[in-house]
Amino acid sequence: MKCMSIEGAQNTPKVLLCASKGLIEISGRSAPINSIEFYKPILKWVEEYAKKPKPQTSVNIYFYYFDTSSSRCFINVLQMLQIVHNINQGVDIKWYYHVDDEEMLESGYDFESIIRIPFRMIEVHHVS
Numbered sequence: 001m002k003c004m005s006i007e008g009a010q011n012t013p014k015v016l017l018c019a020s021k022g023l024i025e026i027s028g029r030s031a032p033i034n035s036i037e038f039y040k041p042i043l044k045w046v047e048e049y050a051k052k053p054k055p056q057t058s059v060n061i062y063f064y065y066f067d068t069s070s071s072r073c074f075i076n077v078l079q080m081l082q083i084v085h086n087i088n089q090g091v092d093i094k095w096y097y098h099v100d101d102e103e104m105l106e107s108g109y110d111f112e113s114i115i116r117i118p119f120r121m122i123e124v125h126h127v128s
Helices: 035-051 068-086 102-115
Strands: 004-006 014-018 023-030 056-066 090-098 119-124
Touching: 004 035, 014 035, 023 035, 023 068, 035 068, 056 068, 056 102, 068 090, 068 102, 090 102, 102 119
Parallel strands: 023 056, 056 090, 090 119
Antiparallel strands: 004 014, 014 023
């Protein structure tokens, strides 16, 4: 499986998906005009990865904003990771949030409760 990289833009997050490293990273602002189209290749990649995952998958998420439509699409990605977790493969999800952004921290807890994989909540003091 090839790695996939999407450069972040004004309304789309930066994405790095690398099967050989068992790495999934999504960061930035997610408010694309069409969230379904934006997240479709990401979801497809994660679906393929879930068929032959690494023993340990590292997931690093740092949204500083996402809209409702992105949230729905992102849940689909997380549900694919739940499949990886359920086949006894390690999934380590780190949810980064700015120290002053209680709403984003709560969003992390909300996502965690939906997919039932423990998140590590990591406070950051800068916006990248």
